[in-house]
Structures are given as C-alpha cells and as structure tokens.
Amino acid sequence: MKDWRVAQLDDIAEPGALEFTTGNGDWPFRGVLVRWQGEVHAYANVCPHQGHPLNILPDGFFTPDKGQLICVSHGAMFDPATGVCTFGPCAGQNMRRLACRVTDGEVWVSAPASMLDV
Numbered sequence: 392m393k394d395w396r397v398a399q400l401d402d403i404a405e406p407g408a409l410e411f412t413t414g415n416g417d418w419p420f421r422g423v424l425v426r427w428q429g430e431v432h433a434y435a436n437v438c439p440h441q442g443h444p445l446n447i448l449p450d451g452f453f454t455p456d457k458g459q460l461i462c463v464s465h466g467a468m469f470d471p472a473t474g475v476c477t478f479g480p481c482a483g484q485n486m487r488r489l490a491c492r493v494t495d496g497e498v499w500v501s502a503p504a505s506m507l508d509v
C-alpha cells in the first residue's frame with residue numbers, strides 16, 4: 392500500500408467533490424474525493440454500470456440539490472457516504488471505495504502502488 396497526499400481539505404467544498412488523477416500514459420487512474428457531512432470519502436471515478444467516469448465537468452459529481460452523486464452517462468445516483476447506487480441502471484452496486492484520511496488539513500489516499508502508479 393502507498394499513501395498519497397491528494398489535496399488540501401480546504402480545496403473541497405462541503406458538500407462537494409474534487410476529481411484527482413495519478414499515473415502516466417493514456418489511462419491514468421481517476422479518483423474522486425467527496426466531502427459530505429463532515430467526512431471525506433475517496434472513490435475510484437468509475438461507474439459500476441458501464442465503467443465510465445461519473446463526471447464530464449471538473450468536479451461535477453453532485454446532483455443539483457447536492458443530495459447524491461450522479462453519473463452523467465445514464466443518470467445513476469450514489470449515496471455520497473457509501474458509494475452505493477441508490478437509483479438507476481446499477482442500483483445496489485457500489486463505487487470502488489479507497490482508504491483515505493485527513494491529517495493536518497491534508498487529504499491522503501491509500502491504495503496499492505500499482506493502482507496509483509506513484
């Protein structure tokens with residue numbers, strides 16, 4: 392496992408989300424930090440429906456009412472705290488969660504080095 396400092400906590404709105412990428416080449420790893428109800432969650436930015444990234448616009452992960460994450464491809468919605476799909480074509484499936492923590496105002500993600508390529 393490798394720890395990677397991804398962002399400053401203050402870089403993420405509450406509620407809000409921040410996309411991040413790491414790795415080289417044509418297919419870098421894409422992830423998203425989600426700040427929600429006082430906690431930060433990290434997920435792979437991969438929809439369990441067809442594997443698309445959830446967003447098109449940078450950091451455009453939330454529904455307009457800021458209540459759910461949404462995949463722009465086919466409208467699947469996800470609980471920000473769990474990554475479980477609550478509505479749409481992959482209802483009941485999960486976004487891939489990554490371990491993360493906040494230390495001294497910095498958000499760290501832990502994942503296999505091969506996945507993050509850092």
Ligand code: FES
Nearest residue numbers: 438440441462465
């Ligand atoms: S790829 Fe996300 S809803 Fe289809």
